[in-house]
Amino acid sequence: MATLAELRVQIDAVDDELVRLFEERVRLGGQVGDYKIQNGMKIFDRQREREKLKDVAEKASTEFNKKGVQELFEQLMAMSRKVQYQKLVEAGALGRLPFIGVKELDTQNARVVFPGTEGAYSQAAMEYYFGEKCNSFYVRTFRDAMESIEEGAADFAVLPIENSTAGAVDEMYDLLVEFENYIVGETIIPITHTLAGLPGTELSDIERVYSKGVALMQASRFLDEHSGWQQISVANTAIAAKKIMEDKDKSQAAVCSANAAKIHGLEVLVDNINDDPNNSTRFIVVTNQKIFHKDAKKISICFEVPHESGSLYHLLSHFIYNDLNMTKIESRPVEGRNWEYRFFVDFEGNLAEPAVKNAIRGLREESRSLRILGNY
Numbered sequence: 191m192a193t194l195a196e197l198r199v200q201i202d203a204v205d206d207e208l209v210r211l212f213e214e215r216v217r218l219g220g221q222v223g224d225y226k227i228q229n230g231m232k233i234f235d236r237q238r239e240r241e242k243l244k245d246v247a248e249k250a251s252t253e254f255n256k257k258g259v260q261e262l263f264e265q266l267m268a269m270s271r272k273v274q275y276q277k278l279v280e281a282g283a284l285g286r287l288p289f290i291g292v293k294e295l296d297t298q299n300a301r302v303v304f305p306g307t308e309g310a311y312s313q314a315a316m317e318y319y320f321g322e323k324c325n326s327f328y329v330r331t332f333r334d335a336m337e338s339i340e341e342g343a344a345d346f347a348v349l350p351i352e353n354s355t356a357g358a359v360d361e362m363y364d365l366l367v368e369f370e371n372y373i374v375g376e377t378i379i380p381i382t383h384t385l386a387g388l389p390g391t392e393l394s395d396i397e398r399v400y401s402k403g404v405a406l407m408q409a410s411r412f413l414d415e416h417s418g419w420q421q422i423s424v425a426n427t428a429i430a431a432k433k434i435m436e437d438k439d440k441s442q443a444a445v446c447s448a449n450a451a452k453i454h455g456l457e458v459l460v461d462n463i464n465d466d467p468n469n470s471t472r473f474i475v476v477t478n479q480k481i482f483h484k485d486a487k488k489i490s491i492c493f494e495v496p497h498e499s500g501s502l503y504h505l506l507s508h509f510i511y512n513d514l515n516m517t518k519i520e521s522r523p524v525e526g527r528n529w530e531y532r533f534f535v536d537f538e539g540n541l542a543e544p545a546v547k548n549a550i551r552g553l554r555e556e557s558r559s560l561r562i563l564g565n566y
């Protein structure tokens with residue numbers, strides 16, 4: 191039997207040959223890229239790749255090798271595509287950037303909308319981002335705010351997208367797909383909930399607690415200690431506070447900020463009731479113009495993937511090969527198509543960078559309905 195050293199010599203010889211053939215294949219892939227660019231053809235040829243995978247599997251002898259050789263060729267062809275996309279970018283064949291780079295966002299005379307009512311956390315986030323004196327108004331729901339932007343009634347909207355305890359605000363992700371609005375900024379603020387009621391309310395008076403569903407979730411430990419209380423979800427924490435004040439009923443309380451309690455004439459019955467003392471929410475700033483700040487560092491996109499094994503894996507490889515750092519991924523069901531998903535990805539970068547253009551080019555060709563949600 192051969193010794194380990196002898197076997198390794200043989201493996202080294204095979205590997206040297208593989209590297210030589212790999213380089214030869216990448217070179218040919220590049221030439222195909224030049225041809226496709228000259229003739230205005232798409233880089234990704236799904237049909238050709240399917241045939242290739244079938245062919246190489248047929249040439250392998252065992253089931254294990256058939257599967258292995260297919261995985262290997264999937265990778266090899268993905269690499270060819272990356273080389274070809276790179277060439278496209280170098281040839282300037284990317285077309286115009288659909289987004290306009292701006293030096294500053296025009297926030298001076300802007301009219302800003304936030305969901306809820308006076309005292310909403312979105313208002314606090316808005317004041318943090320635009321300043322306390324900004325020209326603002328409120329609407330009831332997230333959808334109403336997105337509509338105000340789309341119609342041009344407001345220049346910017348401030349909306350929650352993610353909470354450190356409760357996770358993604360699913361509704362916002364769906365609205366970002368539904369409306370042609372774009373993210374141009376973000377801000378994170380601490381969220382500290384209180385239990386608020388009419389002045390003089392005792393905890394023993396309370397029968398019903400109103401708030402936004404996610405706020406009830408964020409205070410679930412405290413609320414679970416009072417299992418007799420009915421929890422009722424309303425559109426917004428500050429709307430809950432306003433309702434308690436209007437109903438003048440001591441059997442009702444709200445989960446809201448101390449500021450919302452004060453604005454609506456309520457007493458803070460129990461302070462700081464969130465499960466996590468570091469509870470905070472990330473808010474996005476949305477507008478209807480396709481603009482991005484020239485120094486923007488983060489890009490949000492969404493896309494649907496073909497219902498095929500490995501398709502998400504291949505799409506995400508565009509980030510790896512272009513050396514882009516992905517910071518977040520979320521998925522949401524695609525409406526009307528059971529068990530199919532739309533992915534939302536955040537990654538670091540600026541739309542003007544070649545690596546970003548290259549990745550987006552590849553993602554656009556290989557996914558369904560790619561949308562750039564914003565660069566901020």
Ligand SMILES: O=C(O)C(=O)C[C@]1(C(=O)O)C=C[C@@H](O)C=C1
Nearest residue numbers: 222233234235238239267270271
């Ligand atoms: O044959 C082509 O059209 C190529 O671009 C080459 C290649 C490959 O590497 O084999 C790469 C990308 C295509 O999706 C299909 C095949």
